[in-house]
Structure formats: structure tokens, C-alpha cells
Amino acid sequence: MGDTILTVKDLTVQFWVGDEWFTAVDKLSYTLKAGEVLAIVGESGSGKTQSSMSLLGLLPPTGRATGSANLKGTELVGMSIQELREIRGNEVSIIFQEPMTALNPVYTVGFQIVETLRTHYLMSPTVAKERAIELMTLVEIPSPADSFDKFPHQLSGGQRQRIMIAQALACEPKLLIADEPTTALDVTVQAEILKLMRDLRERVSAGIILITHDMGVVADMADRIIVMKDGVVVEHGTSQEIFKNPQHPYTQQLLAAVPHLAEHVDGDELSGPPQTIIMVDDVPVPLSEPRSDKPRPS
Numbered sequence: 001m002g003d004t005i006l007t008v009k010d011l012t013v014q015f016w017v018g019d020e021w022f023t024a025v026d027k028l029s030y031t032l033k034a035g036e037v038l039a040i041v042g043e044s045g046s047g048k049t050q051s052s053m054s055l056l057g058l059l060p061p062t063g064r065a066t067g068s069a070n071l072k073g074t075e076l077v078g079m080s081i082q083e084l085r086e087i088r089g090n091e092v093s094i095i096f097q098e099p100m101t102a103l104n105p106v107y108t109v110g111f112q113i114v115e116t117l118r119t120h121y122l123m124s125p126t127v128a129k130e131r132a133i134e135l136m137t138l139v140e141i142p143s144p145a146d147s148f149d150k151f152p153h154q155l156s157g158g159q160r161q162r163i164m165i166a167q168a169l170a171c172e173p174k175l176l177i178a179d180e181p182t183t184a185l186d187v188t189v190q191a192e193i194l195k196l197m198r199d200l201r202e203r204v205s206a207g208i209i210l211i212t213h214d215m216g217v218v219a220d221m222a223d224r225i226i227v228m229k230d231g232v233v234v235e236h237g238t239s240q241e242i243f244k245n246p247q248h249p250y251t252q253q254l255l256a257a258v259p260h261l262a263e264h265v266d267g268d269e270l271s272g273p274p275q276t277i278i279m280v281d282d283v284p285v286p287l288s289e290p291r292s293d294k295p296r297p298s
């Protein structure tokens, strides 16, 4: 694992509601290294998303962030909108849950990757196209040269998510924020996207913040875990520590919600992060299974 790229200290996010400030995230602190995956987990409303959106100035006008978030020497909290715009896409990329809303339906997926590249780099159209096809190959889009000219609706949900990941990687970000990257996908495709993200983390040196409510996803990806409840961190540790010996009752509850993980939590030792975490019809699907972006026949 590489150098520390992000140091967050006492990050607090508040919203003006009625006639007072409501604290959505209360004094969050963590560090992230290059190549590391930090999962921020918790149920809906716990503050996962806003804690990351605040890093990028993506809070609504009624929101404010205080504290510090230092990205490789640059303080993000308090930066102007213009400066933050530069950071987004250059230094930091985000993968959202629903690729159909993030991709523009009227342009081909290849064109959209090319545009991202050309916004950030001085590249001729030919070089940008070559690079876009390379990125599509990296995220394992079938026949990338042909898929380049397809529109988002002509691809499967899993393939669209792969395109979003390619676009997010286009500018070689230092920090990648993945907000529920697999939640909208069919369960089999989820496993494939997670496998892709695991492979990529070996190949790109970005630090990854993975936002999810799903401990199964966390088990499969994370090096370290922050568990949030009502805006506060209730537990923070390595994946091993938290899966083997969760301290907080809320963490135990989250783990117990994933049936096959519950066995490990209640009983015997867990040797290393579990590799098989996706369930189809209550049967664990090994993530090493051959990939297919098509839903399984039921």
C-alpha cells in the first residue's frame, strides 16, 4: 500500500433545517492510503453519502462542512466551487449507483469517455479514441471497439456500470469514491462488478472510498471499515478486526443481517476476508465463477 493520500479530521456536515443546524456527520476522522479500500457502512441516513459529497463541495445550498479534508496537501474544506470543480474529475472521481442517470442517453458511450479525456488532457480525437478503447478493455467491455459506438440503452446494466468505471478512471484519479456501486444491479452482475473493482484496485493506485449499506460487499472489498450510525462513527478498524470481532452492537447487527456472515460472527474463526459473499437463491456464488453480464435464469 502506498502513501497517505487523504487525511480527514473532524469533518462535520450540517444542514439548515427549519431554524437550526442539523448535524448529519459529526467529527469524522480517517486516513486513506493509495491502493487502499476504505468502506463507510451504515444504514440509510447514517451520513455515509454526505460525508463524501462534502469532500467535493457537492452539498446542497442548505448544507455546510467544517473540519479538514487534506488531499495530498490540498485542503478541500472551504475551497471555492471553481477550485473544487478542478479537483473533481482530475484528482477525484465518483462512481454513482445508477449509471443510467450518470451517462448521457443521447451520446455514444465511447464519445462520452472521449469527452472526459479531452476535457482533462490535450489529446487529439484519434489518440483519445484509442485511450477510450483501452479503458473499455481495462473494464472488460466485450468487443470494446464495437461497443464504442453504442448508446447507453444498448448496453446491459452491468456494462453501463463498467463504462462509468472506465470514465471514472479516465483521468487517473488519486481518489475514487464509489457510492453504492452495485446496489442497482442484479445480484450476479453485482458479483462481477465487485470482482472488476477488486482487480482494478491492484492496477490503479487510487485510494477507494466505498460507500455501502451492504456488509457482504464490504467483506469482499474493504481493507478498513468505518461503521456510522446517526452521523457518528461507532466503530473503525481493519476488515479482519471488524469481521472477526465486532465490538459495537450496531456492527454486530449489520453483520447478522448477512446470513452466511452471521455464522462466522457467531461462531468459528474467520480466516481472512471471506471470498464468497454473494447469494443467489440463498446459495453463495463463488466470485471466481466465469463472468457474464446477463442475469441468471431463475
Ligand SMILES: Nc1ncnc2c1ncn2[C@@H]1O[C@H](COP(=O)(O)OP(=O)(O)OP(=O)(O)O)[C@@H](O)[C@H]1O
Pocket: 015, 016, 017, 022, 024, 042, 043, 044, 045, 046, 047, 048, 049, 050, 051, 060, 062, 063, 213
Ligand atoms: N439536503 C438535506 N437537508 C437536510 N438533511 C439532509 C439533506 N441531505 C441529507 N440530509 C440528512 O443527512 C443525514 C445523512 O444523509 P446521507 O445521505 O449521508 O445518509 P446515507 O447514510 O448515505 O443514507 P442513504 O444510504 O439513504 O443515502 C440524513 O439524516 C439525511 O436525512
